Amino acid sequence: MKPAAATHAAFAVAATGIAVYSAMDTVMKGLSIASGAYAAVLWRSLVGVALLAPVFVARRTRWPGRRALRLHVLRGSTGGASVLLFFWGLARVPMAQGVALTFLAPLIALFLAGLALGERIRRTAIAGSLVASLGVLIIAAGQVQAHASDAVVAGSIAILAASLIYAVSLVLLRQQAQAADPIEVALFTSLVLSGWMLLAAPWFGTLPQPGQLPAVLLAAALGSVSAVALAWAYARAEAQSLATTEYTAFIWSALFGWLVFGERVSPYTVGGALFIIAGCLYAVRRPAPAPQTEAAL
Template sequence: MSAASSSLRAFLVAGAGIMVYTIMDAMMKRLSIDSGAYNAVLWRSLTGAALCAVVFVAGGRRWPAWAVLKLHIGRGVAGGASVVLFFWGLARVPMAQGVALTFLAPLIALYLAAFFLGETIRRSAIVGSLVASLGVLVIAAGEVQADASTQAVLGSLACVAASILYAVSLILLRRQAQAADPLEVALFSSLVMGLMLLPAAPWLGAMPAPSQYATLLGAVVLGTASMMALAWAYARAEAQVLAPVEYSAFLWAAVSGWVAFGETVSLYTVVGALLIVAGCIVAVRRRVPAVQSEAGA
């Protein structure tokens, strides 16, 4: 398989992972509204770790080496803090707005990839990111104008903080996915998040209500599937190629928010979404070098 075909395949798998993750976001928003972001993330992480551990042990997998385990811990901590902040914010703002604000993460990730991974940032990736960021600004302006309550502002700030930590986790995911298979990545992501949150359980924790079991299980299954898809994709393509696919989450968030919570999408949001899609197309565009004939070689 050529490098271009491999990158495209990874991009499509990552896109599917983002779609599934956004549907999970809607389930987690419901859980966060009902019982708080801490409990929603805690129980999703512990349940997900338990389910992955069963498959991991049954498959005769070995405990990872310390170098790989450090990657798992680093990404789990960054991802765990990001997830709690994001769902805390998402419980206070419309899904489209919360997800739009996290689009800062791929932009930050492009430059973190250059700094930590030594990747070369192509001009098309920079231009595409600028176009997409303009779309984010348009969406944010429209949502802030529609609702500038204190809770909405705090929720927006939490989502922005989450995006910074998520950018770090995206870069670590690239290294993590190259050192471990998707199941191991999903297991340790959930395990580290759960263990990080568990010490506060005596003060903040509460058992989920029976009526929440189905939603919690659905969030676990979809979240695990998404993590495995993203790990598979990031093991096969550069972070700067895959980072812009995060923008597609806005479209799924708008649909999920409307279906699950009756949230409407403004004209600002539509214009911003078009800019984001255009930015994604520009960012992933890659010049294909001419193939020289090897006849007679």
């Protein structure tokens, strides 16, 4: 497959993965409201392991090496903390607003990647971050105008914290996807998350009600499919080529939030999301190459 065609295919698969993930967010929000974010994330992770482990074993895949295991543990840990904070916050704020706040993650990841690799952070990244920050302020202004409750404010803060941690996870995903195949990435991410969650299960964990089991299975299946799709895509294209697929989640979250929870998207949320997206896109924009002079020719 030609490089351009491979990038287009990876983009399409990543966009599909985001749509599936948005559907999973909807199911998980319902579970988080009913039983708490901790229990919902724990159930989804354990069922995800049960779904993926037989596939991993049946393929007779070699056990991951030390470097891959280290990446699995790091991303599973950071991703787990991010997921727990996100769903705790999502249970308290409208889906579209919560997802809009997560759009800061790719921008934060740009700065983290620059610091980790010792690269100079471009002026466009700094300008883009200022524009995106204005978007966050617009969403906050919408909460003030709507006299948001303390729960909504706390949920928004939790999602912003989740975005910061998720940015670290995005930096690790590219390395993880290059060191292991998609099934392994999805399985060990769920496995590490389950391990951490089980440590506190005696204090915070609860068993799902029988009527919740179909939703738990659906959330785990959707999460596994999305994780495999994104790992496949990130292994075949640069992160900067796929970052914009994250923004399609706003459309899906607004649609699912309206259909399932009757949520309306405020103009403040739409305006804030547009500023955040614009800032992120400007931040990753590369300067045009300097025109060649006659001397260079």
